[in-house]
Amino acid sequence: MFGKKVIPTVLVSLLLLGNMASPSRADQLGESIEQQQDIQNKKDQAQGKLNKLTYTSDIMKNQLAKLETEVAQAQTDLNQKKLAYTQAQNQVTLAQKELEQKQAELEDRRLALGKRARGIYESGQISHLELLFQSSDLSDFITRMEYFTKLVDNDRQLLAGIEEQKVQINQKKSELQVKRDQAAKIQAQAAAVSMDLEKKKSQQRDALDQNLKAQQAAFDEVDRLEAESKALSEKIRKLQAAQAGKGKSGNGTISTWPVPGYYQISSPFGWRTHPITKKRSLHTGTDIVAPTGTKIYAAGAGVVIVAGWNTAYGNMTIIDHGSGISTLYGHQSRLDVSEGQAVEANEVIGAVGSTGWSTGAHLHFEVRVGGNTTDPLQYFPN
Structure with a gap:
């Protein structure tokens, strides 16, 4: 009698266990499908992030290319400004040499006139009476007077001409110095622009490098989620196969x-x-x-x-x-x-x-x- 009671009890227990196992697998299947959907959403988010990063990267690359063009143009402009400054400096140097040459010529002329004046002074002051007595006749006197007058006027004109040239050269030098200073200022401005663009290019390149690193991280995340999704699909397949065999x-x-x-x-x-x-x-x-x-x-x-x-x-x-x-x-x-x-x-x-x-x-x-x-x-x- 005891044995007969045990058998039905065991059968009932097995049936209960069987009924409990089936909902357990169903719960696992539902959870697995939910997990797969969650993975898919995470993958979509990762791909969305990657899409945004790549879009930003394209913009940054275009900006970097534009900056590189601007830097090249700024460098060309700077080289032109350097050349202009060098030319202006050379012109100032030439003007200075020309001024020094005229100054030396003026000094030579003054020395020559000084010697002549001293000679006249040492031999005595030439007066109109002396010229008259030294002249053989009135015509000779007039000739001597005209020569003497022309000699003095010529010396005065030479001195005045040299002084005028000196003033002109000095003025020219001043104008060239202004141009040179302007060229130096423009050169400094061009150098500042070039330096600023180089700095921006360096910053843009650093930002682009960070973006590319973030892209790679997003790529890795998508790959990881893809592998996880495939593994979960296999799990779902097995659970569905187990469920199918129960009914x-x-x-x-x-x-x-x-x-x-x-x-x-x-x-x-x-x-x-x-x-x-x-x-x-x-x-x-x-x-x-x-x-x-x-x-x-x-x-x-x-x-x-x-x-x-x-x-x-x-x-x-x-x-x-x-x-x-x-x-x-x-x-x-x-x-x-x-x-x-x-x-x-x-x-x-x-x-x-x-x-x-x-x-x-x-x-x-x-x-x-x-x-x-x-x-x-x-x-x-x-």
């Missing part, structure tokens, strides 16, 4: 459009090459626009393996259709089925909503084959 499965076919009468696709399934990372990223399902409360129908016969709340998908249902095929229905306003329930194709399982991470009423419809997402529209060619 009645369908015939592995999908034939019913989940929201009849509504065919507007706001975001299709598909791989794309990211314009910045050049890596492929996937929208894992097809978003079908429909009003809140629109009935959702099972796409095929099968067993409900998940029916509950998910942070990303909100109210979510997953149906195992057999042959490794499953469908996911996200963002529902309500759930009309429960885990472990067998459903037929075209059976109502819930209603369209905007729960979870959603910006408007729609159904996120997802198809997985062997745990891997695939394009749901391929099952509905028409």
